Amino acid sequence: MEENKREIPAEDDNYTHNIQKSNERSLDRRGFLKTMVGAAGAFAVATIPWGTMAAKEMLSGGKKEYAGKKIVDVAAIKPGEAVEFAYPTEHEGALLIRVGENEYKAYQNACTHLKCPVFWSKEESELLCPCHHGKFDVKTGSPLAGPPRRPLPEIQLEIKNGAIYAMGVKPYEA
Template identity: 70%
Template sequence: MEKDNGKNNKIPFDEDNYTHNIHKENERLLDRRGFMKTMVGAAGVFAISTLPWGGLAAKELMGFHTKSYAKKKIVDIASLSIGESAEFSYPSEHESALLIRLGENEYKAYQNACTHLKCPVFWNREEEKMVCPCHHGYFDAKTGKPTAGPPRRPLPEIAVVVENGAVIATGVKRYET
């Protein structure tokens, strides 16, 4: 008998029952290495499939794409006194907005959904501030920037012009940081 010197290179069981059974009857078509290759491939396909959407978002955020908005009459100048406000819908009928007459020829319009949690914003004539009653947020009427409360971003401003004795909405200004 051979001396094994503490090293036994013999297989303790018959090879057919111990090492080669993983290939019998398609028992393991997908092992760990195959699974990882599949997952990396799926992640790559997912990453590549999101590139068109990322390109569209970058185009919008960088200002390479400008939206055009239809003009809409908000109110006649004669029906709105200095310090008063008028609610209207713009750019669509489902988006509420607020026009404020701050001076003789000074008009400001904003989308009136608070930038914190989209609660409606109201004009407080006495305090000359725009107020979000949900969490006591306040916005400056001249700039739309938050002055108090949880909101951190200004309200989206709507561009307005005065034509033929009426205030007309012409578009939504891009968000500036």
């Protein structure tokens, strides 16, 4: 059997005969840095619209205008009962609770922990989140137990002509 003998290339080749020297470094440090600065610039320009919207939101003080919406007639809800409704949009759930004879409270019913739905427990007189056993006070919306740390967003109510209307959402105060 004949051994496969390899020839050693000439000394001037220095074992680099397989590298195309004309295109050895198509992306050197300077080219890489130019690419990275260009990408960062493109990213900065792409985020300008979102930054303007965020700045506009922050400068407005969190005050949004919401259209009033009739929830229910006063006679249709008894003390201790709750009514589900959608507010401020058709895709956001809310709860109206008649706490006392002439006392009503309404909150958005998405838990402030992970947005699970919050339910009214008439027996316990508490707002409950079944996902992580969160509890909220019905008078303030503040968390009583579980992982939630922020109160439920409160919906401003108005009673006129024997009906209860949702008029807006109170901004969150830290």
